[in-house]
Amino acid sequence: MIGAPMETKGLNANRGSKPNRSRKEIIEKKKAMDALLKAASAEKDHLSAFPAFRRYQTNGLSAFLESGRGDKLASSVKHYIQNLLKANMEGLYGSEWPVEERVKCREMVAPEARYIFVCEASNASASEMSTMSEQESTSASCVEKRGPMVGFVHFRFVIEEELPVLYVYELQLEPRVQGKGLGKFLMPLIELIARKNQMGAVVLTVHKSNSVAMNFYLSKMRYIISTISPSRVDPLIWIEKSYEILCKAFSDEAKAILEEPLEEVHLV
Numbered sequence: 001m002i003g004a005p006m007e008t009k010g011l012n013a014n015r016g017s018k019p020n021r022s023r024k025e026i027i028e029k030k031k032a033m034d035a036l037l038k039a040a041s042a043e044k045d046h047l048s049a050f051p052a053f054r055r056y057q058t059n060g061l062s063a064f065l066e067s068g069r070g071d072k073l074a075s076s077v078k079h080y081i082q083n084l085l086k087a088n089m090e091g092l093y094g095s096e097w098p099v100e101e102r103v104k105c106r107e108m109v110a111p112e113a114r115y116i117f118v119c120e121a122s123n124a125s126a127s128e129m130s131t132m133s134e135q136e137s138t139s140a141s142c143v144e145k146r147g148p149m150v151g152f153v154h155f156r157f158v159i160e161e162e163l164p165v166l167y168v169y170e171l172q173l174e175p176r177v178q179g180k181g182l183g184k185f186l187m188p189l190i191e192l193i194a195r196k197n198q199m200g201a202v203v204l205t206v207h208k209s210n211s212v213a214m215n216f217y218l219s220k221m222r223y224i225i226s227t228i229s230p231s232r233v234d235p236l237i238w239i240e241k242s243y244e245i246l247c248k249a250f251s252d253e254a255k256a257i258l259e260e261p262l263e264e265v266h267l268v
């Protein structure tokens, strides 16, 4: 995953802007979007609305999910994230990795960064969990009281193309838990969080050479290559860029801006 929302802005700066809108309408819309982002970002635990997603028990894997935020990460968690990013992504980025790693380190601790952590239930904690009350089991610290962390999702609520969207910056699972259905479990949760917070879409970037992730999002999770992705904006830009922007839009406005072919967008 490439945390590239800033970089994408220049590709398509006028997409979605409606020439006939008055200044007042534009200001009102911006205010409404800012209010949505503020409310979404103020939520302390995005899992609280979806308790069924706190636990994952399939394919021989037992895990717990926890919420977090970038400016509250323990240093052990920061190291964990950095190591997992390196293990999963260094090979894909090749010589670009040192620069990308620095960018990702900065993004990791941003106040806007929101996390879902996945922690394996060790045998001991699994039995402890069965005797815990629901409140205890949901408030226990992932790192201290449960088994080891095995992956995470880093997401943010941002404005993209004048739309409030949930941008997935990272979805990273340790190799030993990949292919056990966790990705297919986490992405619908992310989509529910987006919809609950009135985001128009889930947006993410994938490195062009990450064929497993491309297949996962496009074939399995039904994401599409967005109209704001370099390959759809201009093939010449695409050659220079190493990523695609994928999306799943929920609102009609977001579908028109992020999913429709270019020509149709301008007719809206």
Ligand SMILES: CC(C)(COP(=O)(O)OP(=O)(O)OC[C@H]1O[C@@H](n2cnc3c(N)ncnc32)[C@H](O)[C@@H]1OP(=O)(O)O)[C@@H](O)C(=O)NCCC(=O)NCCS
Pocket (backbone or CB within 6 Å): 001, 002, 088, 171, 172, 173, 174, 177, 178, 179, 180, 181, 182, 183, 184, 185, 205, 206, 207, 210, 212, 213, 215, 216, 220
């Ligand atoms: C990409 C990733 C998030 C997918 O999550 P996952 O839990 O491994 O995937 P799931 O087990 O939910 O599998 C979902 C589907 O993806 C496909 N898939 C997953 N891993 C695959 C692999 N290693 N090879 C081929 N197909 C794979 C499978 O077809 C599977 O579909 P099926 O269950 O119908 O057979 C995870 O593998 C990962 O963290 N990879 C490394 C980091 C990364 O590339 N992140 C995405 C950055 S954009």
